[in-house]
Amino acid sequence: MNWRKLRTFLLTVLVLCLIPATRYYQIDVPLLQFLKGSHHVDPVSLHLSGEFVESNLGTEQDSDGSVTVRMIAQQYLFVPHCILVPAGVPVHLRITSADAVHSLTFSGTDYAVKVLPGTISEAQLEFSRPGEYKTVCREFCGAGHYAMRSELKVVPREQFPALRAAERGNCAAQ
Numbered sequence: 045m046n047w048r049k050l051r052t053f054l055l056t057v058l059v060l061c062l063i064p065a066t067r068y069y070q071i072d073v074p075l076l077q078f079l080k081g082s083h084h085v086d087p088v089s090l091h092l093s094g095e096f097v098e099s100n101l102g103t104e105q106d107s108d109g110s111v112t113v114r115m116i117a118q119q120y121l122f123v124p125h126c127i128l129v130p131a132g133v134p135v136h137l138r139i140t141s142a143d144a145v146h147s148l149t150f151s152g153t154d155y156a157v158k159v160l161p162g163t164i165s166e167a168q169l170e171f172s173r174p175g176e177y178k179t180v181c182r183e184f185c186g187a188g189h190y191a192m193r194s195e196l197k198v199v200p201r202e203q204f205p206a207l208r209a210a211e212r213g214n215c216a217a218q
C-alpha cells in the first residue's frame with residue numbers, strides 16, 4: 045500500500061467516524077433501538093389501540109415516585125399539547141410519530157429526542173427546577189414544521205400529586 049492510498053483510506057475512515065459522532069447529542073439512538081427490536085408500533089393504528097391511545101397519553105405517576113410521559117408527534121403538533129411534570133424527578137419519556145420524522149427538543153436544555161414513525165423512542169429526562177419550557181420540533185417535517193411547538197410545565201414536586209388526573213395528563217385542561 046503506498047502513502048497516497050493509505051492517506052485516502054485514513055481520510056475515508058475519519059469521515060465515516062464523523063457521521064455517528066455528530067449524532068451523539070441525540071440521547072436517543074433509533075438505530076440501536078431498531079437493532080434491539082421490541083420497539084415497534086403501527087403508526088396507522090396509534091389512536092385506535094395499544095399504548096398510545098388518547099386516554100394513555102400525558103404524564104403518569106410511577107410507583108417509585110418517577111413519572112412516565114407518553115406523547116405522539118404528528119404534523120404539526122405534539123400530543124398532548126401541554127405536558128406537566130414534577131421537578132427533580134426522573135421522567136421516562138416514550139414517544140412515537142404518526143407520520144414523518146420529528147425531533148422533540150426542550151428550549152434551554154440539551155435534550156433532543158428523534159421521533160420516527162413505527163418506533164417508540166425512549167429517553168430519560170429530569171428538570172431540576174419548576175418552570176416553563178417550549179417544546180420545539182427540530183427536524184424538518186413539512187410545511188408546518190416551524191410552527192410545531194408546544195409546552196412543558198414543571199411544577200414543584202410536592203404539588204404534583206395534588207393535581208387532578210386530567211391536569212396531570214394534559215395541562216391544557218388547567
Ligand code: CUA
Pocket residue numbers: 118119120145146147181182183184185186189190192
Ligand atoms: Cu415536526 Cu418539524
